[in-house]
Amino acid sequence: MKRRSVTMKRLTRYALALGCLSALAAQAEVPISFYGDVDFRVNKEGAVTNTFAVPRLELFATHTIDRVTFLTEIMFEVSHETNAFAVDIERVEIGYQITSWLRVRAGRFHTALGYYNDAIHHGAYFMVPVYRPGIVDFEDSGGLIPAHSVGLHADGRFELGSAARLRFDIDLANGRQGTLSDLANLFDINQGKALNVRLRLEPLGAAEGLIVGVNFMVDRLTLTGVDPSQNDTAAKTWGLEQIYGAHVAYFEHNLHLIVEGYAFHHLLDGNRFDGWTLAALAEVGYVINEVTPFVRGEFEHFPSGGDPVFATQSALGDGLGVAAGVRWMINENLAFKAQGEYFHHGAAGSTDRLTGTLQLAFAF
Numbered sequence: 148m149k150r151r152s153v154t155m156k157r158l159t160r161y162a163l164a165l166g167c168l169s170a171l172a173a174q175a176e177v178p179i180s181f182y183g184d185v186d187f188r189v190n191k192e193g194a195v196t197n198t199f200a201v202p203r204l205e206l207f208a209t210h211t212i213d214r215v216t217f218l219t220e221i222m223f224e225v226s227h228e229t230n231a232f233a234v235d236i237e238r239v240e241i242g243y244q245i246t247s248w249l250r251v252r253a254g255r256f257h258t259a260l261g262y263y264n265d266a267i268h269h270g271a272y273f274m275v276p277v278y279r280p281g282i283v284d285f286e287d288s289g290g291l292i293p294a295h296s297v298g299l300h301a302d303g304r305f306e307l308g309s310a311a312r313l314r315f316d317i318d319l320a321n322g323r324q325g326t327l328s329d330l331a332n333l334f335d336i337n338q339g340k341a342l343n344v345r346l347r348l349e350p351l352g353a354a355e356g357l358i359v360g361v362n363f364m365v366d367r368l369t370l371t372g373v374d375p376s377q378n379d380t381a382a383k384t385w386g387l388e389q390i391y392g393a394h395v396a397y398f399e400h401n402l403h404l405i406v407e408g409y410a411f412h413h414l415l416d417g418n419r420f421d422g423w424t425l426a427a428l429a430e431v432g433y434v435i436n437e438v439t440p441f442v443r444g445e446f447e448h449f450p451s452g453g454d455p456v457f458a459t460q461s462a463l464g465d466g467l468g469v470a471a472g473v474r475w476m477i478n479e480n481l482a483f484k485a486q487g488e489y490f491h492h493g494a495a496g497s498t499d500r501l502t503g504t505l506q507l508a509f510a511f
Contacts, residue, residue, distance in 0.1 A: 177210045180510065181509075181511045182205040182508075182509065184203070184272070186201075186504055187199050187506075189504075190502045201225070202225050205223070206219075206220070207219075214244040218239075220236075221234065221236055222234070222237050237268075238257065240252045240253070241254055249303040250302055250303060252300040253298075253299050253300075254297070255332065256295070256318075257294060257295060258292070258293055258343060259302070259318055260292050260294075260345070261283060261292070261409070262396045263283045263407060270510060272509060272510040275430070275432050275484075276470060277484050277506045277508075280428045280443065281447075282427075282428050291411065291426055291457060291460065293366070295330055296320035297330065298319050299319045299320070301316070302315060302316040312351070314346070314347040316345040316347075317343070318342070318344075319340055320340060320343070322341030323388065325370065325371055326370065327456070337367055339366070341366035342365055342366075343364040343390075344362070344363050345360055346360060346361055357396075360393065360394050362394075365387070365390075366387070367387060367388075368387065368415075384415055387414045389412040391409070392407065392410070394407040394408070402431075403439060404431055404432075405430040408426070409425070410425055411457075413456045420455050424449050424450065424454045424461070426445075426447045430443040432474075439476075442471045443469070445467070445468040446468075447465055447467075449465060463493075466491070467490070467493075468488060468489065468490035470489075472484060472486030472487060480510055483505075483508075485504070486504045486506070487504075489501050490502075
């Protein structure tokens with residue numbers, strides 16, 4: 148009874164907070180959008196399990212006054228540990244359009260890495276599959292990339308004659324620290340800053356809709372518990388992370404195409420580790436009226452003996468996964484999806500995962 152009482156109090160607080168936010172936004176004439184999904188999933192990873200789920204409810208608000216833009220994304224998300232809702236502030240951004248070719252933003256934002264990360268956000272409604280690829284999943288879900296950043300962002304476009312546009316994105320942020328699931332929202336435990344640069348070529352004319360991009364990110368790491376030789380769990384491991392990436396995307400002529408590849412170079416001080424982790428994904432779909440059949444593949448390759456920065460993930464060994472399914476856009480607010488996925492881990496003793504999911508994603 149006590150646990151139920153605590154849960155009810157927590158839900159009551161969330162409901163009151165949600166009501167207050169909605170009232171304040173309405174008074175300020177700031178529109179709020181609601182995104183979420185209802186799922187039914189059958190999972191075979193050893194034993195077979197099945198469950199209905201309401202994993203998240205997202206509040207998204209944005210407002211523009213002259214050259215100033217405000218954006219916030221608040222997530223009510225179920226914890227895998229407690230099976231109860233918790234509140235997570237995913238994005239808080241203030242932007243300013245300096246010129247027609249330069250915009251700056253400050254706050255907590257999605258890092259400009261690859262295509263998926265800052266083009267397709269938390270709402271499942273906007274994705275063709277039921278969830279993001281594991282490689283580019285969010286930090287608290289085991290993704291490999293630093294999906295969120297706290298700091299400054301600048302972006303803009305230059306016309307390259309009538310043939311193409313060149314877009315640039317630059318992030319200067321606190322970077323990774325503590326553990327990979329942590330984010331430096333309030334303080335940075337090292338004084339170095341992560342620098343990320345993304346360049347994209349966007350052709351015009353017959354090739355319009357094509358995006359070809361490259362990334363480079365460098366960050367000074369301060370992580371805990373990544374060196375198994377250290378008995379002190381509070382000990383910090385210093386090192387360097389370099390992320391190289393390339394991506395291609397295309398969304399014209401009914402085609403849905405996203406291809407991304409990453410190379411993570413990690414160097415830990417004291418010659419404790421120097422190695423490369425490689426990862427790639429490819430997602431292809433074809434739109435037939437309101438129905439989009441799709442297929443997605445993922446690949447992860449870790450150094451021999453594992454990557455201590457990706458200790459949890461690399462302990463399972465190299466990963467190879469394939470997912471296929473269909474999305475039906477019922478109307479402008481509802482999307483129904485059916486997806487099957489198989490994921491194989493290469494380490495001895497690891498269990499393959501076979502999953503089937505039905506999802507109703509909504510956007511209001």
